[in-house]
Amino acid sequence: MNWGLVFRAALAVVLLAFLVSPDSFAPLLQPLVKYGAPPIYHQGNLLEITLNHLWITFAATLAATIFAVGLAILVTRPFGAEFLPLSRSIANVGQTIPPVAVLALAIPLLGFGTEPILVALFLYGLLPIFENALAGLANVPRDVEEAARGMGLTPWQRLVQIELPLALPVMLTGIRIAAVISLSTATIGSTVAAKTLGEVIIAGLTTNNTAFVLQGGLIVGACAVLINDGLLALERVLAQRTGRAQRA
Template identity: 60%
Template sequence: MTGALALRLAALALLLAFLFDPAAFAPVFAPLAQHGAPAIYSQASLLDLTVSHLRIVALATAASAVLAITLGILVTRRAGAEFLPLSRAIVNIGQTFPPVAVLAVAAPLVGFGEAPTFIALFVYGLLPIFENTLSGLQQVSPAVMEAARGAGMGPWRRLWEVELPLASPQIFEGVRLSTVIAIGTATIGSTVAAKGLGEVIIAGLLSDNTAFVAQGGLVVGVMAVLIYDAMGAAERLLLRRLGVLAD
């Protein structure tokens, strides 16, 4: 076992231990709680908040990936090339308007809770996946494509058996990046009553309790690192099975 892997496993074990029994870590956070304030957030289960946080991230990232990859494929086809500027304008909306602004617009339209948070994360996650999909597909060697045509492959077969496998490393990297961004950004969902770890951070800020802020921030940060690494490992395994990455 490498040192890096051992460190990640230790971080995962500590994270799970904290989520399942946060009270056991009260002495760790007690120095950050002032004026007799509680050291551990107890208004809601930290485990439940974490699950809700990850669920909205997973749903929004999956929706972003479906649309962004579809658009990336469309604009790299001859028939859809003219839609590239429009597609870029669509996926850039999330970067033009900050998530807080998207929440402010979405909440009056769809109500409070998870819906506006989903919309904000969905819009914000489009750009990394779209640009990586576009870049990956455009970098497929013309010689490889010509060889595929010479082998009698039609357009759809070339897409599924040649282009997407070769572009998949960049596509997966875009999805990983979008996921990590969403994990951090989802904390603002608590401002519109969505369940998540932002609830802990906001409670700490409102009550001037640094212990709560540290708990929410640490859980979000550790999760982002561990999930990014786990997705990378899953990506390498899948690419080996596709024959894109050598063993």
């Protein structure tokens, strides 16, 4: 029996049950509160907050993926190789500027809400996606490329039919890392009025309610584990397929 799969399935079921009916878990969290404070966060619907948190993560990761993969494709073409140092500098911006600083800079331009945290997460996700896309595209076997040229495929056909499929498992590693980082970092979006699980954690910190802090943190942690493991499983499937393709 695959106990890892059983654990992930059980975690998904418990997470869904908590989000749909959080009051059912109140007795478990009651010992963590004092002076009659509520053990379950009711200032907003936990399911809606979680879905919005996931949407913000998905939107930022998708935007970072499109930009970073496009940049990696550009610098791995002969006409774009000279832009590699500049592209690396652009991808490094998100890692050198803290997300909190990005939020502070974005608020005067975008105002409070979802937009500032989307910008911060987009920048933060560029580096792992770009570097993995670059590694995947740069390490396509030469004999495969020569065979594609011998078949008369155009550069665009080689990119779409050969290079991207072979590089996809490595690219997905960067996307997975960026998604998990963004999922955790998105909690700070609540400091600029974005609707994320950070509001549950902040509410717990400001009212000294450990139950709020725990449930907000556990929801983020459970989502991170499930997303990481799901993408990791997809990576393995794609790696096996591309491995067979290269051997063939």
